[in-house]
Amino acid sequence: MLEKEGKPKKASTYPFSKRASQKDALTSHIKAEVTRSVGLIYVDGQPEGTGFRVGEKYIMTCLHVIKKIIMGPLDFISCERVYIQFGRMLHLQNTDQSKIFQFEPSVVYKHEGFDVAVLELKKGEIDFPPPLTLFSADCLPSEEVHLIGHPGGVQMKEDSDVYLNVIEPNNDVDKYIKELSEWSIDYFMNNEDYYSGLRELPRKILFHTTFDKGSSGSPGILIRNHKPCVVLIVAGGVPSVYYEDGIYVEPEKRVEFGYALRDVYDEMQTNEINKKISSEIFKEWIS
Structure with missing residues (x-):
């Protein structure tokens, strides 16, 4: 029941005991390739969330990551207040300007229910990082998912x-x-039920993860046919008082959630303009 499989077991009494944790080297290689497409989004100079490359020129993230810089009913952003940094691999790392990209002012797509936004990168002299182009519409309960953010x-x-x-x-x-x-x-x-929102539409995908604030917008990856396939976008966790206010809640009572990208794709198909954008983003579905 929402328990992370493969979590460390208690060590045996004999020296040097460890749990079985071998992983295929190919899996590590595939995840390393995915990291090239994932970046850290800054708003007003502060890290706000994660985004990942899709399509020829887009970034997908959570709407709440950029919501405070959206201006007016026409969905423009204060593009001078936001940027994305790729290749942030160290806690203390010198800024590499070739890894930083700005955005165009218009929001290409947003959906309040799915908490999803698509932004367009501003073209410059440096090529954009590679996009994630493969997606999966399903995920078996026994399949391992990798979150990168x-x-x-x-x-x-x-x-x-x-x-x-x-x-x-x-x-x-x-x-x-x-x-x-x-x-x-x-x-x-306050006698509040902090879990009631998990039952509200649109459908939430639930899981347990060590990821916390700042991971909103991270892709969840399946490995199919030795290739990375994006299955969901990480959106948040409950109880919100733990993630937003720092009130301690035991790990077994925390639930993280995201949205299936197939559900997002299906919603985009209901509008002709969004349908064109979705065809640019969701290049290929793999079962």
Whole structure:
């Protein structure tokens, strides 16, 4: 029930014992390739979230990452207040101007429900980093997902051994979230159910991860046919008082969520303008 498989087991009593943790070197190579397409988004000079390259000239991220710089009903951003940095691999790292890219002022696509935004990079003398071009519409409960992003707004990190879940009537996940809702109402002084939003549409994909604030907009990657396929975008976690206010909540009571990119694609298909953009972004679906 939303437990991360493969988490460390208690060490045995004999010296040098360790859990079985071998990984194919090919998997590490594939994830390293993905890092070239993932960047840290800054707003007003401060790290705000993660974004990743899609299409010929776009960045996909969470809408809440850039929402405070969207101006007026025509969805323009204060583009002088935002930029994305690629290749941030060290906590303390000299700024490489060739890895920093600005944005055009118009928001190409946004959706409040899915908390998704697509921005256009401003063309310059330096080529854009490569886009992620393969996507997956499904993910088996037993399939390992790799999150790659900038939790904490610092160097790029990855969290593997992540497994996806959805709430369905009376399944184990449904029962687990009901228990957490009851705990929330009983535990917090404002008697708020911080988990109720997980049941609201559009559909949320639930998981546990070590990623925290700053990872919004990170891609979740499956490896299919030895290739990276994006299956979801990381959006947030509950209870919000832990992620936003720093109130301690035990790890087993935290639930992170995101949105399936197939759901985002289907929504974009309902509008002719967005349909054209979606065809540029979602190049190929792999089962």
